[in-house]
Amino acid sequence: MLDIKWIRDNPGKLDAALEKRGASPAATDIIKLDERRRDHLKILQDLQNRRNEASKEIGKAKGSGDNARADALIEEVGKLKAEIQDGEETERRIDADLEDVLARIPNVPLDDVPVGADEADNVEIRRIGEPPRFDFEAREHFDIGEALGMMEFEQAAKISGARFTILKGQLARLERALGQFMLDLHTGEHGYSETAVPLLVRDEALFGTGQLPKFAEDLFHTSEGRWLIPTAEVSLTNLVREKTLDAAELPIRVTALTPCFRSEAGAAGRDQRGMLRQHQFYKVELVSITDEESSLDELERMSASAEEVLKRLGLAYRVVTLCTGDMGFGARKTYDIEVWLPGQGTYREISSCSVCGDFQARRMNARYKVAGEKAQRFVHTLNGSGVAVGRALIAVMENYQNADGSITVPEALRPYMGGLEIIAAG
CATH class of the missing domain: 3.30.930.10 (Bira Bifunctional Protein; Domain 2)
Structure with a gap:
């Protein structure tokens, strides 16, 4: 399996290698899928950060006697947990899709390998x-x-x-x-x-x-x-x-x-x-x-x-x-x-x-x-x-x-x- 970081840094080299092997270019689609994964991870991280912050605020609200605020935060944390669970499932699907695509990409030939069809x-x-x-x-x-x-x-x-x-x-x-x-x-x-x-x-x-x-x-x-x-x-x-x-x-x-x-x-x-x-x-x-x-x-x-x-x-x-x-x-x-x-x-x-x-x-x-x-x-x-x-x-x-x-x-x-x-x- 090829390194996704190498693919991101060398999309042209990957597509040139695939062309030598008689395969279609794939770098753009792989990078798009990886970008989708990265964007989703950022959203998921933001949700987790907000859940942690809200959980801390619940204690402060209760400590100050602001029960209405505490109840609102508890409700928010519950919603955030559900969103995070859904987000983690989506992350697993995206990871599986990316791994499946990478698993089907052949190795990159060395420079001295002769180019040919068969x-x-x-x-x-x-x-x-x-x-x-x-x-x-x-x-x-x-x-x-x-x-x-x-x-x-x-x-x-x-x-x-x-x-x-x-x-x-x-x-x-x-x-x-x-x-x-x-x-x-x-x-x-x-x-x-x-x-x-x-x-x-x-x-x-x-x-x-x-x-x-x-x-x-x-x-x-x-x-x-x-x-x-x-x-x-x-x-x-x-x-x-x-x-x-x-x-x-x-x-x-x-x-x-x-x-x-x-x-x-x-x-x-x-x-x-x-x-x-x-x-x-x-x-x-x-x-x-x-x-x-x-x-x-x-x-x-x-x-x-x-x-x-x-x-x-x-x-x-x-x-x-x-x-x-x-x-x-x-x-x-x-x-x-x-x-x-x-x-x-x-x-x-x-x-x-x-x-x-x-x-x-x-x-x-x-x-x-x-x-x-x-x-x-x-x-x-x-x-x-x-x-x-x-x-x-x-x-x-x-x-x-x-x-x-x-x-x-x-x-x-x-x-x-x-x-x-x-x-x-x-």
Whole structure:
């Protein structure tokens, strides 16, 4: 959430940022609503002051024997109390309206973020590794998995509907191995602390990270009022919700391997075959909580941690900076890491690393204090996939496929596979 004071002081900057994101200007309407709130608070304060004055005058009137004056004042105080109660209810409505408007305004992109409408305007930064060359026609993961008898879509659909997958045997183990490998790498070498977090969260947690109220249709809601997490970012970032940390505690770096649940409401017709776009999938999430001076450097560090996963797996990839029109709601800047998929003959997203500044912290009321400073500051938050396990499985299957339909297990994963080198049918 953006600071209303910043909006009042920088209306032009807000509208320019919204224009870059392809959104309509909003500063004038927000400031008008805030002015209405301020005017109402002044009226309410005047009523409260008059009530206090009249209450004091009642005692003086009674003390001087002026009962008529005292009765008139008592009647006035009664009317003032009723007006104040009505005014406080109006204040709550105005506050709720203002908060709702602010909650739907996206974050302000950093100045170096490329301006654009959609993914076609994203800017490639670098490519790492060479895509493999086969002396046979590369197949997509679903053809490989079904031929091995270890990947089922029809039975998954009978159980749960579209966009679910059943993995069996060594492919199921390979998916588990990928998650364990990523956790060990990030905790053992990159300084992240493994954390087991709730998969069901309350409205407030999703509001804190920016999924609510605007993106409710992308989520799964339970009959008891909780939500299934779309990413462990929600639970991990909310670890500092309503806390005030010491600056010396920062940065905080946490990671979790969890299932994630997404309705894919806006993905009709996209990636229908296979397991690229699922309602349920595993992901290793990285979250950092920093001070305001360190967050941009932390974005580079986080992205490097995610890239290292692909380097260790020997997968070719590229890194792009997302343009303003393709960037997430809460992000100020985002790097997407896209892995090469031979079956599709293209790069596909496998990780997205974003710096959010204090946008989420304001929604969570997460602060820190610096020694010698009276005022507290909002923390800065970052999140990234380190990486999406299902998509890493797809990438390994397609990049390490063999002409006979088998899959070579990358060396980095063999310790997690009991030394297995080849996944083959039968």
